[in-house]
Amino acid sequence: MSQSMTDTLIVPVALGDRSYEIAIGQGLLAEAGQRIRAVNPQNRLIVIADAAVAKIHGAKLNASLDAAGFRTDVIDVPAGEASKGFQTFSGVLEKALALGIDRRTTIVALGGGVIGDLAGFAASVLLRGLDFIQIPTSLLAQVDSSVGGKTAINAAAGKNLIGAFHQPKLVLADLDVLDSLPRRELLAGYAEVVKYGLIDRPDFFDWLNENGQAALAGDKALMAYAVAECCRSKAEVVAADEREAGRRALLNLGHTFGHAFEAEAGYDGGLLHG
Template identity: 65%
Template sequence: MTDVTIALDGRSYDVAIGRGLLEEAGARIAALKPKGVLHVATDATVADLHLQALLASCEAAGLRAVPHILPPGEASKSWSFYEDLSERILAAGVERGSMIVALGGGVIGDLAGFVAATMLRGIDFVQIPTTLLAQVDSSVGGKVAIDTKAGKNLVGAFWQPRLVLADLGVLDSLPLRELRAGWAEIAKYGLIDDPAFFAWCEANGKAALAGDDALRAQAVAHSVRAKARVVAADERESSGVRALLNLGHTFGHALESALGFDGQLLHGEAVAIGCCMAFDLSVRLGLAPLEDAQRVRAHFANVGLPTEPPAGVGDADALLALMQTDKKVADGRIVFVLTRGIGRAFVARDVSPDDVRAMLGDTLKK
């Protein structure tokens, strides 16, 4: 069992990592002293696998938990399901001391967190991430949001959880594709500023995804510590440090939006492709060596992640237009995270759209 503290002024919280945390969840949540009904947001797939264990744990701790089961998939991270979940919680009873528990992957975590941020002008919530991607990225750091027709995560808030419980045991029920999608976010931490960790990912990625429990625990803990350092230094992305976590995301979000969030491309798969694009653009601009871009692509391919956009994402101009709606646009210019090589990412605010268009055009021809 490992605890990582997210150190924030007056709002610090722990991320617990280990097996058996779902069975301990009730006691750990009770220690936070919630009042009234505990609202558990989850989706139908996760509910079938893990909801009863959580409800039994809450009952044993003397908590009254009411489940709110939503459809699985990115489509639930929308205005309509934000309204639906909010109305369900209001109907079941809520007060300022109430708490929402997000039991699920990134979609449930983002949606439930945004509802918590806006319910009665803000109530507490707990993250119990059930995917590898959510455990190493979206459940940590307090970014909560929903998607809109204009793009991904464009309506949201910074709202930190009170506690994160990353139960490694729930990962046993995940399909391999979901595990691979989470691995993209793990490898990303090495690509940003930790070349030694990326080398570790290259050496151990396949074994960790195949079920090596010790390697998987090491990957989750290292990733959470890496994100904890960044969030503590720049909680609201005001200094630019936290923006580095968006490596691959500007491209990846555009790909997801182009496909209408239809599930054809999981978020982690989009991030893997986006990281390859970020390295390709960096090579084109003379910033990074070609060998590093080839290494990144080879690692993602080796663990079974896609490295090229799927059919149906449109042309270069269409993708560039989607990037213009990204929330990181500043003064009308797209802000990219580029790199001078593995472990040397930086924020670039002066990239020519023509260079991006040319790189996209070459990529889409492959």
């Protein structure tokens, strides 16, 4: 296993004047300030963070943002799917408004798919739309929910039924944060990785058979390649069908039944998305 830092891979998402890049590599939390500064000339950030993730990675992110000259406030959200509902969403909106945001404020999501969806949807409606940065901290979020602009919260009738399409300005997928994931969470994300091999990239599926276990065991170069391949696949689909009028529905493989199972289980963590 290589002990050196991997090169940062860049995957573009081509959407005209709403195009953005996905950066995949190590040490990106420490570089977040300068990378966000490159796409965001404004100084005000609101970080919406998974409270558990913030305890582990928040200080590094905040130091980077401070060094880049940003004025930052943090809204912590309890970990777990139960936070992706009306009550938490409303609370996030009220806290953001109380902090005195304006149209030059950028929302930053620090966490897994729950936080990315929650923060992205909040960004889409606050002041009729604010810029948005994704910093996904789970494998599942790095290869799926942070890419493509789908944001949503859950309803009693089902998962992800209330939301909006709101593309981020930048996605930073720091592979180092995956080291803090429980094994079960990592495997849930890996299920989504395998999905891309099934629906779009048979050569990648063969590659996973050869290299997947080593990537899961901590080989960062292999994991970087896997995450980048997934993001390339999704970026191509999103560029061709942003609003899911046709081909993008392929990305829902496994989700139709999976969402029903999660809803029936009450979003209590008994069933993971992957």
